Amino acid sequence: MTIPSVYESGFKCRCPRCGKGPLFTQVLNMRETCSNCGLDYKFVDTGDGPAVFAIFILGFLCVGGALIAEFKFGVPWWGHVLLWGILTPLAGVLLLRFIKATLIALQYRNKAEEGRLERK
Ligand SMILES: [Zn+2]
Structure with missing residues (x-):
């Protein structure tokens, strides 16, 4: 069994x-x-990591897009409400899926877990 790359399993949202x-x-x-392989997903602990990355990426894209829409195209206020009110949640869910899957794959690959004072 070949181990898939972190980004491949993250992009496809598949088992790491x-x-x-x-x-x-x-x-x-x-x-x-x-x-498929029976890997127990109890080790998964991504915490707030995916949300932080999604907020930073989406915040940059949406604010930049809103500024361009406003000053280059003169979109009215209700256009902003429609455009960003629909686009932002959809893009957020999609982005969260990919980022969460990628962070799970990275956690699995690097055996990341909470620190311990004693070995198991
Ligand atoms: Zn598997």
């Missing part, structure tokens, strides 16, 4: 060990185990 089993049941809900 086999690269085949899906990570999520719906949009962002984690599965218990990998349906």
